[in-house]
Amino acid sequence: MDFTPTEEQAAARELAARIFGDLSTHERLTAAGTGSDGELWKALCAAGLPAAVAETGLLGLVLLLEEQGRTTAQVPFAASCVYGLLAVSAHGSAQQRERLLPGIADGSVVVTGALTDSTVRADSAVRADPAVRADPAVRADPAVRGGRPGRLSGVAPVVPWLRDATYVLVADAEHRLWLVRTVDARCDPVELTAPWSAGRLTLDATPAERLGAPDEGRFDAYDDVLATARTAFAGLQAGVCAGSVARAVAYTNTREQFGRPLAAKQGVQLRAADAHMDTEAIRVTAYEAAWRRDEGLDYAAHALTAGWWASEAGHRVVHAGQHLHGGTGADLEHPVHRHFLWGRQLEAYLGCGSELLQELGESIMHGEGDA
Template sequence: MDFTPTEEQAAARDLAARIFGDLSTHERLAAAGTGSDAELWKELCTAGLVAAVADIGLLGLVLLLEEQGRTTAQVPFAASCVYGLLAVTAHGSREQRERLLPGIGDGTVVVSGAMSGPGAVREGAPGRLSGVVPVVPWLRDATHALVADDRHRLWLVRTAEAACEPVELTAPWSAGRLTLDGTPGERLGGPPGERYAGEGPDGEGPDEVDRGEVDPDEEEWAPHDAYDDILATARTAFAGLQAGVCAGSLARAVEYTNTREQFGRPLAAKQGVQLRAADAYMDTEAIRVTAYEAAWRRDEGLAYATHALTAAWWASEAGQRVVHTGQHLHGGTGADLEHPVHRHFLWGRQLDAYLGCGSEVLQELGELIVSGEVET
């Protein structure tokens, strides 16, 4: 394993750090409220950072999301890259890639992910979906939603053709409630009756459509299960986002405790403060390295589902510890809802919930270990 960024990945990361640092300021975040920053989103897309993910891979995306997390920038970067760009690239048909990827890259097409629980969405009439997904992050920004039905088949739904109601979350993720009532959906990979073999995460595999007759009840063949791949990709990417949130929270705590004095000495001189900060640093590094490993394995075409679960567990379990520490080390200031560190706290807790609480993720990982489905 080599997690050293390539020249392209490092350049993209540095550019993202500059843009997020310049535009995702405390004042702009306060002005945005619970919505997204349209100007920042436009700047990121104009700079080519969304489109670049197709070339720099999941590890490159994790590096970019770390920079977003450090500033808690309110843009649908993670969602549109995971559920849009990477999903369509790996599992979309040639026609879908040609039609959708340019728009996703320039930001005119924004995709959110409605990877709902079992049975939440079903296909009634062919190509028509019904059901409710109570919470879809960044749905209010999205032109499309990637929806999973009760058979884990994936559909692209135009949000303009569905009912979308605003939902407020712990973090200001511009979320919404998605209601489908016979809503038309476009099957990711092509319409029923076509067997499409996507390229897959390793960039290999046939890229042709066999238009022979297919039993409508038979699952389409693909070299990689699209649902499982996108779920693992999302876990890895959002773990990377959590690594950035934690790093930003810890950086603020270090700055505060080094400048805030008590009885004539900086708070950082106290052993208890140092120990809390050291534990938070180790937790943050654990989140980062497990996310890097899962992302690197996907980019290399290796099995990575359990590695993504490991990253998600660290991001959930350790992430909430870090943001609690960041807030605690600010003392009473950390309880101020308007203070920047409180925003990191809200993001950290929201990511904890989005990835699944630590015990749930650990149970899923344990079941894979017991079943012998652990990758090496």
């Protein structure tokens, strides 16, 4: 395996680092509250970074998300690339790709996902009754043109970046994937640990279109999109942790106690070193899972491994970052606290450590992959 970025991946990462560094400042993040930074999102899209993911692959996306995580930039970059660009590219029909990908690439269409912790079901009347499926009102709805039409009911209690989204990629009880327009659904804002523009999605016989061509049985689509999401958000967690460690190092090198920098104390050095090693473990497992997907290799178990490290080690790192700031770390307005909130949110997103470990063990036991 080779995690060395290609020339295109390296150039995209450098551009992302510059844009995030220039625009995702503490002052702008504070002003944004729990909303997204529209100006930053426009700058990223104008620079072609979401579109670049189509060429740089999942590993390229992980590199970009690391830069987002370092600054905890409040934009729907991860969600729209995972649930939109990569999911539609891999599993959408030709008509869906033609219709949706240009808008996702230029940022005018934002997609998020509701794959877990929902009660969504496809209404049986639409699935079983050919007369209902042939209903002109259903077929003419732009939300269902080009895919197998349906109607969904149920609730997804927490959907990240829902308040920014044009579409939501929803998994029903049978793990089939559907695209739902947010204008057709009820979307209520919710507050999370991290200040993401999240919401509660309520569907009541809401028009939807199946991801993929009508006659395609994409039974692997759910597993692929979920593994892609776990890998990508592990990359985001690696950036969050790296940012937390960097802030802790800067603080302990300048803060003095009894005439010596805090960083001169062995206990501080050991705590920072442990946090650095945990961050590297998150990064390398995310890189491996992403590289394997890009190479067309099995990567489900590797995505679970990356997700486990992001959850378990991510928890340790953001706590260490806050503790190394001493009393300053308890200040809710301090920038390091934002890394703490993001790290705790990502710790539980798409499955906590114990859940992922159980799923990984079961997959190994059934011979579905190796870690």
